[in-house]
Amino acid sequence: MMNRNMNMAFVPLLVFALLLLLFGPAAPFMRTEAVQAANEPAKAAKKLVMGTSPDYPPYESVDAKGSGDIVGMDIDIAKTITAELGYELEIASMDFNGLIAALQSGRVDFVMSGMSATEERRQSVTFSDGYYTARNTIVSRKEAAYETAGQLSGKLVGAQLGSVQEQFAETLEGAKLKKLNKISDLVQELNSGRMDAAIVEDAVAIEMVRANPGLALSYLPAAEKDNGYAIAFPKQSELVDEFNRVLGQMKEDGRLQQIVAKWFDQKDAAPTERPAGLNIDFRVLNGYVPYILKGVYVTLLFTLVSALLGLCWGAILSLFKISGVKPLQWFATAYTSVFRGTPLLVQLTLIYYATPQLLGYDIPALLAAGLAFGLNSAAYLSETIRGGIMAVDKGQREAAIALGVPYRKMMTRIIFPQALRHILPALVNEFVALLKESSLVSVIGVTELMRRADVVRASTFRAFEALLLVAAIYYVLVLVLTSLARMLERRLRRSD
Structure with missing residues (x-):
């Protein structure tokens, strides 16, 4: 038997x-290019895998109404740099709080996801030069709007897990912090009244308020020391100098500003109009059902x-x-x-x-x-x-x-x-x-x-x-x- x-x-x-x-x-059981890149010269791979969390428009999001590809300002910058250096770009989607772990394990070669170059992150990864600097913003309900950080004392404040906004929220005196994986989760908590306010980045806050007219935003003063958003690499990566060189050229010849303008000129679009008192509106799914x-x-x-x-x-x-x-x-x-x-x-x-x-x-x-x-x-x-x-x-x-x-x-x-x-x-x-x-x-x-x-x-x-x-x-x-x-x-x- x-x-x-x-x-x-x-x-x-x-x-x-x-x-x-x-x-x-x-060819199963063969190592991927992301793993090989950790052990071979970078240019030998001819392909670079970029990690991102595509839930952060206009920086990165999925074009669900169109091609289904990941698009955004970070994506355009990454494509420009990798094309200039002669690499093929592959984009890997994952949650924001898993990006650094993916970088350290060799699943991805670099990360672009609206990631701030903080000192804590510098202990684990190497950052490129900054390519954009944003401001923190308070988003809250219109009927109970907050305009300053001091007004958040004793309030329940939300932030995206692993973000620089989470680190800022932790410094708010007397505030209770709620950490969530996705920006869309923060919006839901605000709309349902389970959270008083959320700390997000300015461009994202504008999109949140435009899509949800019941929300209001208030800009916070810029931090005295803010390195802005940068590209993250593994420690001792040979790609950092090459990326910095192309970033510098893009700043000088205006290509970087053109990409920023392409995605941020849409920020002043008119708010989405919805009938008053309508909490569920299936018209927002137009174009997304397929x-x-x-x-x-x-x-x-x-x-x-x-x-x-x-x-x-x-x-x-x-x-x-x-x-x-x-x-x-x-x-x-x-x-x-x-x-x-x-x-x-x-x-x-x-x-x-x-x-x-x-x-x-x-x-x-x-x-x-x-x-x-x-x-x-x-x-x-x-x-x-x-x-x-x-x-x-x-x-x-x-x-x-x-x-x-x-x-x-x-x-x-x-x-x-x-x-x-x-x-x-x-x-x-x-x-x-x-x-x-x-x-x-x-x-x-x-x-x-x-x-x-x-x-x-x-x-x-x-x-x-x-x-x-x-x-x-x-x-x-x-x-x-x-x-x-x-x-x-x-x-x-x-x-x-």
Whole structure:
């Protein structure tokens, strides 16, 4: 029986190969250019990976109404510099608070994301010369507007996690600080009244107020010592001098000012007009719906592959548990204990961030998500499948053995079909859970439904409309899945 079980262990390897074909590069387990750049001369790579958090218009945002590419002032500056130096530019999207970690781990070669060159950050990375200096701004509700930093004493003040505005907010005497990952989250907290004010950068504040007429802004005095926004590099990077040289040329010949003017001349646009008292206005989604709907394919593909991996590997684990071979039983029990005893989000981030460090392979985000969810699902399904197998009458197993039916044929043609009837509702519940929990993969940059909703929130500074649309899409997908499951269940009953 051990040999039969070990032969079946090749099934997850086949599933893993499918994952690589679907989500991986053509040459798996090869180091990416971002990792190679840390060990080879910079120009040998001929490609540079830029890390950014595209939720900060006009510096960087996703063109959700158009091409779907990341655009903005920082993007234009980066393209100009890399083209001048003869590099191909690749842009990696991630949360702002993970940019420096990505830089240090070699996932990206440099970072441009409206990042201020603070002394604390200089301890971890090297900065280029500054290319733009902004002012901190208070954004609050019009009916309770704040104009000076002193008025924020005793108030709940929000700021983006990891930003220079967060550091400034920490110096506000008597104020309570709330740190959030995204600017769109700050807008939502202000509109809902759960936060008194937010500290953001001036250009972003103008966009926030333009999209939300119920908000007001007030500029704070410029800091005495402000190095402005700069490009971040790993320590001892050979790219710093080259980038500084091109930045200097762009300042002298006016190209830098032209790029700034291109994106900041739009700041004085008229505010968005909405009927008074209207808290939810789906007109803000005009032009964004096709972009959101494209995430359905990614969500379904991810769910299908995760479910396939979870079902195959879970079936093998269940056979290990009933095999009578102690090492296999111990392995399956320990596996189930570990994956059921640790949070799925922790498993997801470990696979995504640890794989480049341990294997030198820059695992694609969607592949990491499929593996994490599939391996986690297998731990739960192994117990479900084991229960279904044990529920089949032992007499049938004994009769098959007495007739000389091979073990594999007995399991696939006699035991498993009957077990499936018992566990079908539990399987459907697990697949529905996978579909809904797919929203978690947005934290590592997979552009499924939830990630695309975040992009729309960042572009419109409105939360309810995009989230309600995505919730409706998830609900429809779950209804379709459960309807298909009922059809299968009725068919299995008729075949009894």
